[in-house]
Amino acid sequence: MNLIAFETSCDExxxxxxxxxxxxxxxxxxxxxxxxxxxxxPELSSRAHIKYIMPLMKSALEQAxxxxxxxxxxxxxxGPGLIGALMIGFVYAKGLALSLDKPFIPxxxxxxxxxxxxxxxxxxxxxFLCLAVSxxxxxxxxxxxxxxxxxxxxxxxxAAGEACDKVAKLLGLGYPGGPFIQxxxxxxxxxxxxxxxxxxxxxxxxxxxxLKTAVLRFVxxxxxxxxxxxxxxxxxxxxxxxxxAVTSLAKKVEKAVTEFKPATLCxxxxxxxxxxLRTAIESIAVKYGIPSVIPDMQFCGDNGAMIAFRxxxxxxxxxxxxxxxxAFPSFVSDYLS
Ligand code: KG4
Ligand code: ZN
Numbered sequence: 001m002n003l004i005a006f007e008t009s010c011d012e013x014x015x016x017x018x019x020x021x022x023x024x025x026x027x028x029x030x031x032x033x034x035x036x037x038x039x040x041x042p043e044l045s046s047r048a049h050i051k052y053i054m055p056l057m058k059s060a061l062e063q064a065x066x067x068x069x070x071x072x073x074x075x076x077x078x079g080p081g082l083i084g085a086l087m088i089g090f091v092y093a094k095g096l097a098l099s100l101d102k103p104f105i106p107x108x109x110x111x112x113x114x115x116x117x118x119x120x121x122x123x124x125x126x127x128f129l130c131l132a133v134s135x136x137x138x139x140x141x142x143x144x145x146x147x148x149x150x151x152x153x154x155x156x157x158x159a160a161g162e163a164c165d166k167v168a169k170l171l172g173l174g175y176p177g178g179p180f181i182q183x184x185x186x187x188x189x190x191x192x193x194x195x196x197x198x199x200x201x202x203x204x205x206x207x208x209x210x211l212k213t214a215v216l217r218f219v220x221x222x223x224x225x226x227x228x229x230x231x232x233x234x235x236x237x238x239x240x241x242x243x244x245a246v247t248s249l250a251k252k253v254e255k256a257v258t259e260f261k262p263a264t265l266c267x268x269x270x271x272x273x274x275x276x277l278r279t280a281i282e283s284i285a286v287k288y289g290i291p292s293v294i295p296d297m298q299f300c301g302d303n304g305a306m307i308a309f310r311x312x313x314x315x316x317x318x319x320x321x322x323x324x325x326x327a328f329p330s331f332v333s334d335y336l337s
Contacts, residue, residue: 001018001072001312002017002018002019002020002071002073003017003071003073003074003075003308003311003315004017004018004061004068004071004073004074004075004096004308005018005074005075005076005093005107005304005311006057006077006089006090006092006304006307007077007089007109007302007303007304007306007307008049008053008081008085008086008089008090009077009080009082009085009109010081010082010135010136010302011031011034011040011045011048011302012028012030012031013029013031013048013052013053013056014027014029014056014302014303014304014305015053015056015057015059015304016304016305016307017060017061017063017066017071018308018312019064019065019066021312023119023305023308024064024065025061025064026060026299026303026304026308027056027063027304028301028303029048029052030301031045031048033048035174037175038169038175039169039175040082042082042084042085045084045085046082046085046088049088049089050088053089053092060304068100069100071100072102073103073104074093074097074102074103074105075093075104075106075311076090076094076104076105076307077089077090077106077109077112078090078106079108079109080108080109080110081136090106105311105314105315107310107311107314108310109302109307110132110134110137110139112307112310113132113134113268113306114132114139114141114143114149114266114268115143115146115306115309115310116268116295116299116303116305116306117130117264117266117293118309118313119295119299119305119306120293120296120299122293123293124143124263124264124266125263126143127142127143127260127263128143128263128264128265129141129142129143129253129257129262129265129266130267131249131253131266131272133160133161133249133267133268133269133270133272134159134269134270134271135161135176135270135271136162137154137155137159138155138159138160138161138206138208139153139154140154140204140206140252140253140256142256142262143266146313146314146316152204152260153202153203153205153206153252154205154206155205155206155207156200156205156206156207158208158212159208160206160208160245160249161269161270161271162208163209163212163245164177164178164245164271165177166212167181167237167241168180168181168238170212170215170219171184171229171234171238172234173238176270178271178273179273180238181241181274182276184234184239185239185242185243186239187232188232188235188238188240189236189239190239190240190242191240191243192236192239192240193218193236193237193240195211195214195218195244196214196244197211197244197248198210198211198248203252204252204256206248206249208248211241211244211245211248215237215241218237219237242274246274246276246280247280249277249280250277250284253265253281254287257284257285262290264290264291264292265281265284265285265288265290265291265292265293266293267281267292267293268295268300269300270300270301271300273300282294
């Protein structure tokens with residue numbers, strides 16, 4: 001199977017190619033310029049996708065040594081994401097499919113992340129428990145096959161990545177916040193400040209807004225006492241925040257491992273790049289004697305490879321596609337707005 005996939009849901013333009021069933025290219029262009037605005041500017045994101053989508057497609061095909069006419073399927077992220085950004089990749093891919101008379105496969109972005117463990121040499125085994133943590137979503141999912149999954153819980157307010165971004169902003173660090181939190185956390189003491197972990201009625205749901213507010217209150221109090229936040233205090237806050245967020249995620253993951261006894265434990269999404277979280281999830285897997293699969297960095301943040309793989313798995317699962325497909329074809333979309 002030859003397939004080309006486009007990902008443009010937020011601030012990464014990415015094109016991936018599967019050649020003879022194997023990933024042959026995964027080119028990602030990150031829109032670094034949003035940093036100076038402290039967050040993604042949707043209008044600018046859409047414009048950058050327009051600029052880069054065609055050159056990236058050409059590079060990906062070149063790298064894969066494939067011609068566009070040799071692709072059997074054309075796939076693109078259908079959502080969720082920024083609508084203007086999504087539309088660039090979606091409509092571009094659909095037009096391509098129409099002109100080539102090839103099936104178009106719309107892919108749910110979160111499902112792309114959830115199955116991204118399959119891009120690794122060691123594949124997840126079904127049923128696997130998957131913690132999907134990104135800038136837009138935080139989900140705990142029991143994945144039974146390529147066509148069946150059960151969402152055990154999700155965030156009731158901020159996503160984990162969103163919380164990192166907001167706390168980083170509060171501390172005057174850069175955007176996206178996650179990597180800055182991780183960098184400063186390495187220099188701080190994670191037990192120095194005790195931030196609260198939310199207690200929720202639904203046992204697998206998550207909440208980060210209380211934690212975010214606790215950090216805000218702490219920062220305001222510190223500022224009123226000492227006038228400003230020292231570099232060392234910034235490190236302690238980043239470390240303590242990261243520790244609390246990781247602990248709250250890990251607690252639910254461990255509970256679900258004991259209840260559902262999955263064959264594999266997966267951690268996916270942009271926040272899966274966080275070393276402290278990776279270690280925490282790996283430790284749970286070791287404790288319960290199950291393998292863990294956490295994608296390499298290039299497959300954690302948004303990337304075309306995960307969209308290509310998800311499209312391939314849908315085709316192989318017998319889903320049929322027509323150019324008229326508008327809706328998400330599958331499962332997570334039933335739960336996400
Ligand atoms: O999956 P992703 O690239 O985009 C969405 O689908 O949202 O995730 C982006 C999120 C951002 O919130 C970013 O701060 C976070 O992933 N992130 C991290 C790290 N690297 C990226 N969070 C914590 N630690 C990191 N090292
Ligand atoms: Zn994502």
